[in-house]
Amino acid sequence: MNEMITPLKKKAERTAVLRKRESRRRTVWRNIDTYLLLVPGLLLLLLFKYIPMYGVVIAFQDYNIFDGISASEWVGLTQFRKLMHSSEFMQVFANTLLISIYKIVLLFPIPILIALLLNEIRFTAFKRTVQTIIYMPHFLSWVIISGLFMTILSPSDGLVNSVIQWFGGEPIKFFMDNSVFRSVVVFTAGWKEIGWNAIIFIAALAGIEQEQYEAASIDGASRLRQMWHISLPGLLPTIILMLILRLGIVLDAGTEQILTMYNPTVYESGDVIGTYVYRTGLGKMDYSFSTAVGLFNSVVGFILVVSGNWFSKRVLKRGIW
């Protein structure tokens, strides 16, 4: 037995010593096959993520399609000055913040509530049916959802206006009325995603040890108290994580959604940064100005996530990275 173990042991010791001596370069060379696997992914990353990042320099130019980036005239911060003095941009910025804040305040807590309540259901068939139904809208595209709601909210024969008229009210032109358009945007976003957004909280609840509930139950805690003192604290890390991630997309109030829902009559209340970039950039071919708006958007988003993460690390000792 010994004769078999000793050579193996010696070999192991020798390789350990060798490993120590090995330079970084040799480690790389020895694992070159592993590094080579990165090639396709890195190429895609450089081409489709980093080259567009370089492309933001046209925000500091008066970009001209025929001259390209290299020959277009540099204009410094002119585009940004134009942006700050544009009342149209200020309106768009306000719309973006408003829609985003409504979405966070009204829609962020609901998935948490859904997860907490689903956790209380012991009747599995019922629970599974509810889950199947509420996850489903997540898989429908925004164009389909716009179609669904344009049908149900139609002023002439939609279900909602039929009910309003039945009660003696005036029909509401939901997609043409600046006073209700934002509500339509927030409600439909909720309809699509609140069920799906609950999944992560449901998963977190499933990770809480069942013994805690049993112990609390023996101590006489009601189920409401158990929700408050066990389930909710158990969810807290996930809630914070999701809030930080949410911060990063505050300036994306749902570009694709609004593009499929709005029309010129509701630009006043519904035009957000993403849709504005699309309209000024590709509609009016104002590439440089539109890139400046986009850059403003990216920078603010970046600052929000990084500072949110910093804050969370300092105060709560947890962060995304």
Added chain:
Amino acid sequence: MHIHKRTFSDWALDIFVYGFMIVLGLVTLLPIVHVFSKSVSSDWALVSGRVNLLPVGFQIDTLVNVITSHAFSRAFIISVIVTSVGTLLSILVTAITAYPLSKRHLPGISFIMVMFVFTMLFNGGLIPNYLLIRELHLINSLWSLILPAMISVFNMLVIKSYYEGLPEALEESARIDGARSYTILFRIILPLSMPVLATIALFYAVGFWNDYFSPMLYINDPALKTLQLHLRDVVMENDTANAINKSADDLMNMSPESIRAATVVASTVPILLVYPFLQKYFIKGVLIGSVKG
């Protein structure tokens, strides 16, 4: 067994919980049921505004006309092509890239990792992306819908953390036998990762199928319209004549409202049919992603 007795507050909680869930379920289903009823109701019922929850004067001619129309079936096939090619390539590249990134002890890997994660926090924005696609001559090419979407860093992180959870001993024995990385990846790691790969493939597929923004930007050749673009024409631009490209006589018998409802239903049904079968996979996948990630 339980010492705790059911109190009044427990009963109240149950009533609230079940009540809340029933209302939530109904609110979710209502728009779908309503549009379905409109798509199969007769025109006189639609025009007189009598269709609410249930179909009135049942007919499926509009639905059949929409599905068999040239515009719809062409857009449908293009979406199927983009989704299947895109999903296949994306899952392959993502699964391969995640493997070296899970070897954090290798020099330089953590820097490359930061390069990937940084793109989640910052991006060039719409116009630079558009100009790049134009420079690459990908306007009006279906590749413009596939290539930029091929690496989702978020999906890659989920796969990477799954790899990290696999026992290391599996790889070590293969390495001692002299296996190279690609052999280990394709023979050992990938077969063991099927649950997470299936979930991520589903996420990619849903992304490609539902993508509206990129085809709107990059595709203007009518022959290459995806299903979402076709839907936009019918739903937002009320281009119902083109939706079934029939003669004016045939159109007389179908109201735009009914064509619109039928087009929405025809595009929704395929998703609703496959969705219940996929559910168990994505729930498992989200669990993997959230527990480890």
